[in-house]
Amino acid sequence: MKDGIGKEFIKKTQHKFMGPPDQSKGKPQPPIELKYDTTKTIINLPAPSSITVKDMDLRKTIENRKSVRKYLDQPLTLPELSWLLWCTQGVKEVLHKQVTLRTVPSAGARHCFETYLLVNNVEDLQSGLYRFLAVNHQLEPHNLEDPHIANKLTKACLDQSMIRKSAVTFFWTSVIYRMKWRYGERGYRYLLLDAGHVCQNLYLAVQNINCGVCGVAAFNDEEVNQIIGIDGVTQFVVYLATVGKVR
């Protein structure tokens, strides 16, 4: 088989080729979160500290981790969604240099993800696309106007029907300059590693709210970016996960 871009990517993103990143050239650090449309009604999620979830044995939770693609036609509650958002991207602390510490690790605490949610079946939430505002633990309605958005996103993900049938699907997108500012081209590797940590927390966290989850990386990048409304260059979709009730 002919060598493709993958081999070159791994070679050219080796640490020794990193070069001086923008941070060391004194360029300003990008913001820790994208701005949101202040004309929209922002939804305050139940505070993570107020949410009670049943205790789980760590060994059993890890043993029982699995991908689940069939869900019951039952809604998640808003506290349950809040719990999952906190487990995947929850901000525990904002440090003085505008750095966040979260429930997941991230190379250099760069945390380059913005989470979008396709909400199909969550109590007290209109169906549609939302963005998680991690710093204040809120939701920004992002696209509640398009009644076909669930079908469009399903089609863009190679018709994996679990997206349309999920109670909620998480879309993790990367704002790449947050990574590149410190790590240059090597940042493209780090964000992929970061995404694994995020989704693994989701795989574990769904278990104490009677939900199942499936990570999804088979999607048409351009279509998903376009439907979400991001440019695919400065911000692009990295990974998805469907979630729904299982009992």
Ligand SMILES: Cc1cc2nc3c(=O)[nH]c(=O)nc-3n(C[C@H](O)[C@H](O)[C@H](O)COP(=O)(O)O)c2cc1C
């Ligand atoms: C990076 C990644 C991408 C995946 N993409 C898909 C996908 O597009 N569709 C799907 O049905 N499952 C997807 N999966 C789930 C895997 O198929 C699943 O993890 C694997 O079959 C092992 O099953 P288990 O998770 O139950 O142990 C993905 C998993 C990972 C980690």
